[in-house]
Amino acid sequence: MERIELNYPAKRKVPRRAHVGVVGSGDLEVLLEPVEGNSAHVLIRTSVDGFHDTWKAVLDRFFSKYDGVVRIQINDAGATPGSVQLRLEQAVEASES
Amino acid sequence: MSAARDDVAFINRRSFIELHARERASTLFDVGTARELLGPFDRVESPWLPLQGVTPQSDDGCVVMKGKIAGRAVVVVALEGAFQGGSLGEVSGAKLTAALDLARADSEQGIPTAAVMLLETGGVRLQEANLGLAAIAEIMASILGLRRYAPVISVVAGTVGCFGGMSLAAGLSSYIVMTREARLGLNGPEVIEQESGIDEFDSSDRSLIWAINGGEQRHAMGLADVLVDDDSEQIGGAIRQLIEQGVPTQHRSSQAAFYRERIRALDPSRQFDPKDLRATWHAGVLAEAGK
Numbered sequence: 001m002e003r004i005e006l007n008y009p010a011k012r013k014v015p016r017r018a019h020v021g022v023v024g025s026g027d028l029e030v031l032l033e034p035v036e037g038n039s040a041h042v043l044i045r046t047s048v049d050g051f052h053d054t055w056k057a058v059l060d061r062f063f064s065k066y067d068g069v070v071r072i073q074i075n076d077a078g079a080t081p082g083s084v085q086l087r088l089e090q091a092v093e094a095s096e097s
Numbered sequence: 098m099s100a101a102r103d104d105v106a107f108i109n110r111r112s113f114i115e116l117h118a119r120e121r122a123s124t125l126f127d128v129g130t131a132r133e134l135l136g137p138f139d140r141v142e143s144p145w146l147p148l149q150g151v152t153p154q155s156d157d158g159c160v161v162m163k164g165k166i167a168g169r170a171v172v173v174v175a176l177e178g179a180f181q182g183g184s185l186g187e188v189s190g191a192k193l194t195a196a197l198d199l200a201r202a203d204s205e206q207g208i209p210t211a212a213v214m215l216l217e218t219g220g221v222r223l224q225e226a227n228l229g230l231a232a233i234a235e236i237m238a239s240i241l242g243l244r245r246y247a248p249v250i251s252v253v254a255g256t257v258g259c260f261g262g263m264s265l266a267a268g269l270s271s272y273i274v275m276t277r278e279a280r281l282g283l284n285g286p287e288v289i290e291q292e293s294g295i296d297e298f299d300s301s302d303r304s305l306i307w308a309i310n311g312g313e314q315r316h317a318m319g320l321a322d323v324l325v326d327d328d329s330e331q332i333g334g335a336i337r338q339l340i341e342q343g344v345p346t347q348h349r350s351s352q353a354a355f356y357r358e359r360i361r362a363l364d365p366s367r368q369f370d371p372k373d374l375r376a377t378w379h380a381g382v383l384a385e386a387g388k
Contacts, residue, residue: 001150019137022117023154024179031137031155047152075152 002049006056008063010040014070018094021087028076028084030091035071046076058084066092110328114255114278118160118175121215121254124329125173125336131164135192143186145225154180159189161196167337170210172200178217178257185218185263186225190232197239197249204246211247211340212240214270215254219285220261233262240269244348248272250339252332253279253321258310260285269350272339273321274332275312281321282310308371317375320349 017033035041040063044055058081072091079087113121123131135141137155146153158180162173174193176183185193193214200210221229240249248271253259258280259267267273267281275281284292286300299305308314316324323339325331359378363369369377 001147001152017138019155022177022179023152023158024177027179029137029154033138045147045152047150073155075154077152 002044002046002052004042004044004046004052004055006042006044006059008040008042008059009038010063010067010069011038012067012069014068014095016095018091020090020094023075023077025077026079026083028074028079028087030087031073031075032068032070032091032095034095035069037069040066040068040070040072042072042074044074044076046074046078048076048078054081055084057081061085062088068092068095070095107326107328110326111330112327113329113332114276114327116329117179118158118177118215118217119156122160122162122173122175125213125333126162126164126166126171127168131162131173134161134163134196136160141188141192143188143222143225145186145228146181149224151181151224157186157188157192158183159185159192161192166211166213166340169340170200170203170208171213171340172196172210173213173215175215176218176263181222181224183216183218183257184220184222185229185232185236186222187228187232189222190229190236194232194235194239197236197243201239201243201246204243209247212243212249213336214249214251214266216251216259216263216267217254217257218259218261218263219257220263230262233266236263236266237269240266244269244271244344246344248339248342248344250274250336252336253281253312254327254332255279258282258285269348271345271348272323272342273315274323274325274335274339275315275321276325276327276332277307277312278327279312280307280310281312281315286310305371309374314371314375318378 014034019031021029023029140155142153143157158177160175174196200212203210250272251267251270252274254276255278264283286306289298290300315321323335325335
């Protein structure tokens with residue numbers, strides 16, 4: 001299991017926290033919650049080691065459009081980048097609705 | 098499968114099996130009454146999995162919800178089959194036990210609180226073996242504690258099934274609800290094949306497995322109380338009805354003599370096919386009664 005931490009600048013307050021997904025094979029769990037400050041913090045724990053650059057690329061792309069001041073925790077059981085992107089978008093949708 | 102089944106209704110149904118544990122639990126409650134206890138943001142997760150390089154889940158694969166069903170107080174505990182095969186570890190076991198114990202405490206205070214266990218589990222989590230085994234013992238004690246006051250209902254919907262120690266827990270519950278897709282058994286097919294050989298049980302033979310462990314056979318043999326389709330409405334309806342029915346006059350697990358006679362009437366030296374087994378099982382009891 002590998003631990004990856006990433007930080008991004010952010011400015012917008014997010015209405016509520018959200019939890020989506022399951023730590024099942026090829027899937028992941030996302031916990032997104034509003035925090036104080038002007039940055040977003042991401043903690044990833046993944047069962048598949050050695051994919052730091054891929055995770056960073058997926059999160060870089062996500063935060064190129066998203067500006068919520070949040071803490072995101074990802075518990076991953078080998079999801080593909082596409083699944084990660086969709087779960088992140090699902091979490092955002094749940095936290096804004 | 099009966100020809101009389103309404104195929105249109107079946108196609109338009111809301112599947113229960115396709116839901117994850119949290120959705121399964123919340124779909125059962127009277128609207129607006131459910132709240133989750135120790136949810137994902139409480140982050141009470143397994144301390145043992147990360148030490149073994151396994152990613153933990155924020156609720157340890159055990160969702161506990163309290164609310165009302167048919168106007169009565171109920172706690173629903175749903176095991177997440179997609180996370181580590183729904184296995185019971187230290188945390189998930191403690192959550193399940195505590196939920197049952199709190200339901201008993203409320204029942205003793207004059208608020209009868211039933212428990213519904215949505216079991217999708219292979220039993221003890223091997224990475225937490227001893228703690229998982231201890232948890233199963235505690236769960237069984239807690240079921241026995243609660244079921245005097247309020248019904249404990251086990252639902253095995255599929256597709257993981259319910260095996261190992263948790264099949265014993267299911268056996269202690271007041272009622273068991275199963276779908277045709279679900280399986281219930283002590284040892285899983287692979288375990289039996291590994292221990293006793295392929296002649297004893299061929300774990301690649303799906304029709305054999307379901308003909309022995311499947312919901313339809315379990316129900317036909319009287320080892321499950323209600324057989325339902327994979328339909329959230331139907332499963333919810335069955336649970337409401339059982340909650341209203343209350344504590345059974347006699348629990349299945351209190352009828353040891355009755356089941357001992359049934360087993361004694363079987364000749365284990367011959368290989369039964371499932372239909373044959375059903376007939377012999379019921380005939381054995383009739384013969385016993387006629388003596």
